[in-house]
Amino acid sequence: MSGASSAVWLIPVAALLISGALLVRTGMQRGPRVAISFLSAESLEAGKTRVRYRDVEIGRLKDLHLSADRTRVLAEVQLDDAAKRFAACGTRYWVVRPRVSMTGVSGLSTALSGAFIAADAGPASAPTSRSCNAFNGPEAPPWVTSDQKGKRFVLHADSLGSLTAGSPVLFRRVQAGQVLGYALSADGVEVLVDVFVNAPYDGYVTSGTVWWQASGIDLRFGSDGFRFDTQSVASLLSGGIAFDTAKQVPASHEAADGASFVLAADRTQASQRAEDGRAARVQMRFEQSLRGLSIGAPVDFHGVELGRVAAIDVDFDPATGRIDMIATLDLYPARLGHRYRQALGNGDSVAGRDLLHRLIDNGLRGQLRMGSVLTGQRYVALDFFPRAPRIPFDTQRTPVELPTVPNTLEELQDQLAGIVDKLDRVPFGQIGRSLDSTLQTAASLFQRVDTELVPEARATLAAAQQSFEGANATLAHDSPLQSDLHGALTELRRTLASLNSLADYLQQHPESVVWGKSSARQPGQ
Template identity: 85%
Template sequence: MSGAPSAFWLVPVAALLISGALLIRTGMQRGPRITISFTTAESLEAGKTRVRYRDVEIGRLKDLHLSTDRTHVLADVQLDDSAKQFAACGTRYWVVRPRIGMTGISGLSTAISGAYIAADTAPASRACKAFVGLEAPPFVTRDRKGKRFVLHADSLGSLTAGSPLLFRRVQAGQVLGYALSADGAEVDVDVFVNAPYDQYVTSGTVWWQASGIDMSFGSDGFRLDTQSVASLLSGGIAFDTLKRAPAPRPAPEGASFVLATDRTQATQGAADGTAARVFMRFEQSLRGLSIGAPVDFHGVELGRVAAIDVDFDPATGRIDMIAALDLYPTRLGRRYRQALGNGDSAAGRNLLHRLIANGLRGQLRMGSVLTGQRYVALDFFPRAPKVAFDPQRTPVELPTVPNTLEELQDQLAGIVDKLDRVPFDQIGRSLDTTLQTAASLFQRVDTELMPEARATLSAAQQSFDAANATLAHGSPLQSDLQGALTELRRTLVSLNSLADYLQQHPESIVWGKSLTRPGQQ
């Protein structure tokens, strides 16, 4: 009995074997251990925080510690054996917690259940041990069906990550993110269109920024355009496919498009082909003409103002205003397109030459009295002066005529300038001197000549009265005839003397009779 092993030792040996078997089984069922880097450990607790995929637990946070440079927090996560594929390189992890942003509120359920680490699978690849966690949840997970596209814009505007994509005012996707291009000349916007809306994105699709309220005052009046409430808060992008686009093809994944600032800019180029850049030279101020103002031909909008510049000639000192216009001549109709031939540029230039010879000119006109905005009008002016036009010159420069109202203002300004140069003060002083001289002359006539004339006429009246008395009825003619003849002779002598004197001295009518004349005693 003493040499046989005691049954007492069999119990602990069996327990050790069972524990080892359990440990081996547990180790075999345990998945990979990974490390996720976050900028902060907010809402994370070692031993409590779960790792979830579609609300199914796939692991647990085991430990938290700082990185060696103390700039990040390293979270040690133990994945389950069934979640080995989440250790593949490219898997995305982020912390789900309550968030309030421009695109809405998310993660409210974690206010009760606590924050957790969410995962998004990656395509099958090699396994990794270290991952960089996302600071915000991705707007699109990899299992969502749809297509991603890249939009090139001059500026970001009011767009942000999560801004909606609208197809005929139906939300069809989201903005994933944005970044400046390599040269910094434009902004590249990454967007995702959900299925089945991605089938409507073709080679003829146009994109434009669609804010909540698009309100503008222009030369064409007041315009108000609205989109969705979501785009009112965070901006948005709208897209549509033009029916006139020739044979549109479905756009492949990752295709690039141009993002216009509004629907007008997006549709005008896509529907009418490439714009023709022309220039117009104005000698007047372009105040009130803004970028994007329409170019009108008899009510048909042919294009838009693309740029405004100043041209200074140092040799002559002349300053002209240059307006660059993007025109779509094909909008003039089918016959005009037929006249152009098969897109032959030489035919188009020759046709333009004939139109200018017939009086085609550009003119700046008032579009809205309320806003003061102007536009450029193309019209025929048969009486316009002939101009030299070189159809081979590039870029094309169209002749212009001044606005009728402004031309009238210039003429009135010229008249006012001429009136300003008239010496009204000098004319007034000369007129005043002339009036004073005339007044003096009339005074001398009244004081010198008139007394002489009155004396002569009085003497003649007396002579006539005496003759009348002599020849009156009942007078003794016989006895007084000699006296009457004598008085009459005296009267005639006086009149002859007056006549001779006036004939010899006519100036006495103005200056009067002098008492002593040169050569008289």
């Protein structure tokens, strides 16, 4: 019986030994334990959530608890022995769950299988000797994994526009990469955009490559007319960046990883920068309103676009109370032709300033003009005005301030405004009141004429009419006066005939005046 009892006790001892051996083996096969910090524990479950690399399980979530400051969630992950290299400090962890963003939909497969923690151990060539036990998990998954081939570039832009992480990078409308992220520069003047170009498209990025923002639809009404351009459907939702090699740039070498470029607002601006070199920044001071002039409006010289408007500001002088409008322009003087470039010599700034001074003396001025009647947009024109008065011009000022002349239409408006101002000073109210008083006086006079003078005039006219009627009756053909007058005239005619006979007789017998007429005298006596 004692032998049997000893055998019975050997069974649990053997079980303990086997269990211990298994535990030791399991412990020896177990990998490191790491802590990953996340903003939220959404869709994570201790004991269930898996850790995967390329859909291969390499560990499991063991525990979840809050950080000491209660701002993040710490996920305790037990890695397998074969996943020791995922404890290297360069490893990245993130949660894969269904996500909907402007760049698309991802993680739909986890809607049924559940979320999991994805890992990226970094390049295979990276050293793994340095291990870490704490990692910071990003809220969004990285756009580029360590095993993805390509190059990263940094783009310097004036503004971010519609770009976001994940926005496509296009090469001749083929998606060649994506935007990884962005940040402001140290001085806050520009935006630094981090992009990744996949292989083999990264081989097309050279020192002569130009970059520009490519939105889904580019619709513009400007002083240079109507423009409509489209890009890919992806860039329609989240914006995009396009790149290409400038045609006028000589042969260039392939760009290195991490190279920096300038990100232009559009393709036209990018091509101009590549072909015409660095822009010369100048200013123009206008006394009139700059309404209708927008940033990006062209600067025209006899139909040739020399640059664009870069900024519009207001300059107030407290001493004089004067307010001027300042337009900052980016000009490309090289577009004036090879003779202009020859006149500059080898890029000598002194020669360039002397040439500019001569042009100003010959009447070169800036003028604000209407570019489109439909949109009301304006542009800045450079032209020669020989009759423009000479003004002092400082070529040493930075930036150079080019003189301007007012627009002809603006001058006409000013003249009309002066006329209107003079008309405003005319006392129309006083004139109206005086005229009203005069009209009232005239109305009173007319009323008096009608009530007093008109009846008397009517009586006078009636008396005159009666006198005329009496004279007419007196002078009528059958009136007594006419008969008496006719008889008198007949007698007068007879008297005149008698006098004529007497005169003839006296002429023949003058002695009759003395002797009288002898009725018995014979002829010849």
